[in-house]
Amino acid sequence: MGRPEGRLRLLVDLDGVLYRGTTILQGVAEFFAWAEAAGHSSLLVTNNSLRTQAEVSGNLRRMGLSVEPGGILTSAIATRAWLQAQAPEGARIQALGGSGLLQALFSPGSRFTPDWESPEWLVLGQDFDMTYQKLAAACIAVQNGARFVVTNPDTTLPTEAGLTPGAGAWQAVVTLVTGVQATVIGKPETGIFETALAMMPAEGAVVVIGDRLDTDILAGHRLGATTALVLTGVSTRADVDAYPVKPDYLFEDLPELVASWS
Numbered sequence: 001m002g003r004p005e006g007r008l009r010l011l012v013d014l015d016g017v018l019y020r021g022t023t024i025l026q027g028v029a030e031f032f033a034w035a036e037a038a039g040h041s042s043l044l045v046t047n048n049s050l051r052t053q054a055e056v057s058g059n060l061r062r063m064g065l066s067v068e069p070g071g072i073l074t075s076a077i078a079t080r081a082w083l084q085a086q087a088p089e090g091a092r093i094q095a096l097g098g099s100g101l102l103q104a105l106f107s108p109g110s111r112f113t114p115d116w117e118s119p120e121w122l123v124l125g126q127d128f129d130m131t132y133q134k135l136a137a138a139c140i141a142v143q144n145g146a147r148f149v150v151t152n153p154d155t156t157l158p159t160e161a162g163l164t165p166g167a168g169a170w171q172a173v174v175t176l177v178t179g180v181q182a183t184v185i186g187k188p189e190t191g192i193f194e195t196a197l198a199m200m201p202a203e204g205a206v207v208v209i210g211d212r213l214d215t216d217i218l219a220g221h222r223l224g225a226t227t228a229l230v231l232t233g234v235s236t237r238a239d240v241d242a243y244p245v246k247p248d249y250l251f252e253d254l255p256e257l258v259a260s261w262s
């Protein structure tokens with residue numbers, strides 16, 4: 001396959017593509033320089049709903065990468081955008097999540113009202129302060145008719161010590177207890193990408209760049225985008241052979257992508 005033609009709209013994953021842990025990967029600055037020089041637009045798209053755009057921007061800056069908060073889309077911001085289209089002014093929302101989600105939904109001027117008594121919507125994200133009481137309240141809200149929305153379906157959150165529960169694990173508990181399936185905004189669903197495209201220029205082929213077949217590449221495939229997998233994160237060449245959805249492009253890393261597409 002050649003390279004994608006014309007000006008591109010690049011939807012770029014963060015962890016495993018731009019950095020691993022707290023270390024920036026090789027060639028990231030050159031990737032953004034190439035994109036800018038070629039006239040491509042880019043947006044960083046993360047399933048993580050814990051942090052605000054400003055916090056993600058600060059983390060990147062500490063790694064040596066300068067990205068404005070508006071150049072970052074979290075699943076929390078995408079969930080807010082989705083709710084703004086679905087829920088009326090003043091909708092009552094019970095939200096379980098980190099500062100990224102709570103600020104997205106309830107910052108001053110928000111059209112939503114936090115409500116744990118009779119919520120119309122239950123919104124679930126990663127929550128490091130999860131408790132039995134919160135999960136029980138979430139299950140009861142859904143049984144009482146609250147519509148169930150999840151920022152991202154990642155069941156695990158990798159740490160240096162091992163895997164820990166992600167938002168998808170809390171989602172599974174609520175679904176097991178209530179029998180109700182959630183609406184999911186983050187990858188591999190396409191809601192987050194639809195919000196991303198609304199933040200970008202209207203023209204240009206859409207290219208998803210990610211490190212995971214079962215989130216980034218699957219979501220890009222569902223969106224009808226061109227997909228590029230880099231092998232600097234989770235998925236391996238063996239995974240590509242075994243997975244039913246194949247990326248359009250496969251690169252060892254971003255420098256190989258830039259060399260191939262320049």
Ligand SMILES: [Mg+2]
Pocket residue numbers: 013014015016017210211212233
């Ligand atoms: Mg990733």
